[in-house]
Amino acid sequence: MTDGIALLKAAQKLDEEALTAIFDQYAPAIYKYTLRLCHDPIVADNIVGDVFAQLLEQFAGGKGPRTNLRSYLYQTAYHLVVDRSRDNQHNAPLEVAVGTYEKGRFTPTQTQIEERVMMEALITAMNTELTDDQRHVIILRFLEDFSLKETAEIIGKEVNNIKVIQNRGIAKLRKALGLQLEESW
Amino acid sequence: MEYDPKDTEVIHLLRKLKDSNGAYPPEMLALRRQGYLKQVAEVSAGAGLAVAVRNIAKGGKGAAGASSIAGTVVEALLVVAIIAEAGAVTYIYRDKVTEYFRSITRSPEVEEVASSPVISSPLAEMQITPTPVFTFTATVTGTETLTPATPSGTPSMALVTGTAPPDGDTGVDVQSSASTSIPGSTGSNTGGSSVSTSDPKGNNGNHYGQTPKPERTKNPGNNSSSTQVSSTKNKKKP
Numbered sequence: 001m002t003d004g005i006a007l008l009k010a011a012q013k014l015d016e017e018a019l020t021a022i023f024d025q026y027a028p029a030i031y032k033y034t035l036r037l038c039h040d041p042i043v044a045d046n047i048v049g050d051v052f053a054q055l056l057e058q059f060a061g062g063k064g065p066r067t068n069l070r071s072y073l074y075q076t077a078y079h080l081v082v083d084r085s086r087d088n089q090h091n092a093p094l095e096v097a098v099g100t101y102e103k104g105r106f107t108p109t110q111t112q113i114e115e116r117v118m119m120e121a122l123i124t125a126m127n128t129e130l131t132d133d134q135r136h137v138i139i140l141r142f143l144e145d146f147s148l149k150e151t152a153e154i155i156g157k158e159v160n161n162i163k164v165i166q167n168r169g170i171a172k173l174r175k176a177l178g179l180q181l182e183e184s185w
Numbered sequence: 186m187e188y189d190p191k192d193t194e195v196i197h198l199l200r201k202l203k204d205s206n207g208a209y210p211p212e213m214l215a216l217r218r219q220g221y222l223k224q225v226a227e228v229s230a231g232a233g234l235a236v237a238v239r240n241i242a243k244g245g246k247g248a249a250g251a252s253s254i255a256g257t258v259v260e261a262l263l264v265v266a267i268i269a270e271a272g273a274v275t276y277i278y279r280d281k282v283t284e285y286f287r288s289i290t291r292s293p294e295v296e297e298v299a300s301s302p303v304i305s306s307p308l309a310e311m312q313i314t315p316t317p318v319f320t321f322t323a324t325v326t327g328t329e330t331l332t333p334a335t336p337s338g339t340p341s342m343a344l345v346t347g348t349a350p351p352d353g354d355t356g357v358d359v360q361s362s363a364s365t366s367i368p369g370s371t372g373s374n375t376g377g378s379s380v381s382t383s384d385p386k387g388n389n390g391n392h393y394g395q396t397p398k399p400e401r402t403k404n405p406g407n408n409s410s411s412t413q414v415s416s417t418k419n420k421k422k423p
Contacts, residue, residue, distance in 0.1 A: 019225045023218060031209040045213050052221050060228045115201070122198045142199035170192045177195060 008069050012059055019059075023052055026070065029144070030077050036139050037081045047084070051076045068153075074144065075154040078136065118177070125176035133157075134169035141166055 010018030027048055034044040054076055058064035065072035126135055133155070140151045148166075152159045275282060 014225075014229050016222075016225050016229050020222060023221050027214065027217065027221075028209040031214075032207065035207060041207075041210065041213070045209075045217060048209075049217055049220065053224060056224055056228050060231070118198055119202060122195070122202060138199065142196060143203040145203075167189075170189075170195055174192055174195045177198075 004069065005067075008065065008067075011069075012064060014059055019056070022055075022069065026073050027052070030073055033074060033139065033144055034077050034081060036143060037078075037136070038084065043084065047077055047080045050080055068150065071146070071150045071153050074140070074146070074150075078154050121177050122173065125173050129172045129176045130169050133165050134172065137162055137165045138169045138173075 007018050007021060011022055030051055031044050031048050034047045035041060038044055038047070051073055055064065055073065126138065130138065136155060137151055140146045140154060141148070146154065148159050148162050152162045155162065157165075
């Protein structure tokens with residue numbers, strides 16, 4: 001945490017090493033998060049570029065985050081994704097986003113087959129059953145490991161509201177998984 | 186945060202999905218990083234100059250960040266900028282500057298003020314005579330008799346003109362007014378101020394009907410005219 005604050009202070013002074021270290025530390029995570037939301041590797045890459053360009057502009061103008069850099073970067077990425085989704089309604093299936101999900105590299109065991117079926121059912125449910133807010137909260141909470149408070153800051157809602165959104169999302173996924181698993185078996 | 190036991194399986198799946206998600210492709214990441222570093226270099230260069238200016242403005246309080254070389258460079262840049270701006274302003278307003286210097290160096294001049302020539306209007310000098318009025322004057326001539334006599338006489342018409350005396354002439358006489366000047370009627374009229382013709386003092390010049398008769402060169406008693414004489418002379422010669 002102390003290192004993060006020191007890095008942030010150095011970056012506010014436009015120290016090149018600090019700015020480079022921030023990119024190396026957060027760019028892959030931002031890309032992954034953006035890819036989950038927009039489902040397009042090219043768009044995700046462009047959004048990563050925009051996120052860090054905005055960060056530089058903020059630092060150059062004497063602004064920018066003072067405490068939580070990670071949350072700030074995800075928040076910027078979230079807004080950029082939302083803006084792009086308003087302009088372009090293109091939504092690729094989430095399978096694209098999880099393209100590196102290991103498929104058939106080895107001869108699957110029975111457990112692996114079951115797990116894969118469950119995973120595909122989960123992805124389908126996330127794409128079809130959840131609202132945008134629910135999907136964002138689920139991704140931030142369980143795939144990016146943000147706390148409720150951080151998620152609330154990124155989404156721009158109250159913590160209690162985030163709790164409600166999360167619980168409803170999980171309930172929908174559970175229900176969808178149960179139905180899909182019942183259908184598959 | 187504790188979750189509902191029913192949701193444990195869903196959350197477990199989500200955690201697995203997190204681990205299995207895709208990473209940034211290395212080529213794409215390298216290109217993006219390169220572009221980012223370029224932006225960082227540009228921003229840092231601009232920020233260095235800004236910091237130097239800020240430190241100079243603070244009077245060297247925060248001089249730790251700015252080197253003396255940067256301060257000198259900024260100072261030189263400011264001087265050059267001021268000179269360039271002054272040159273541009275001088276060039277733009279060169280006419281006004283020239284006029285200003287001329288007004289300073291020029292000695293005072295005394296200018297003679299001449300009154301403008303007064304041009305009398307010909308209309309002011311013109312005396313407009315009233316339109317000719319025909320007056321009917323009856324001259325009665327006769328002798329006193331005991332018996333009332335009917336007046337007899339010959340009426341005569343005379344054109345009464347402005348100021349010209351009738352010159353003892355009876356009958357119809359058309360005279361031009363002596364005081365009336367008509368542009369073009371006199372030979373010396375040049376279109377300038379009109380000068381009224383002088384009083385003819387009884388000499389009205391040659392007018393129609395007033396041409397003096399030529400003197401007789403023939404002996405008295407000869408009734409033939411001079412033209413007849415010349416014609417007879419011409420007849421006699423052959």
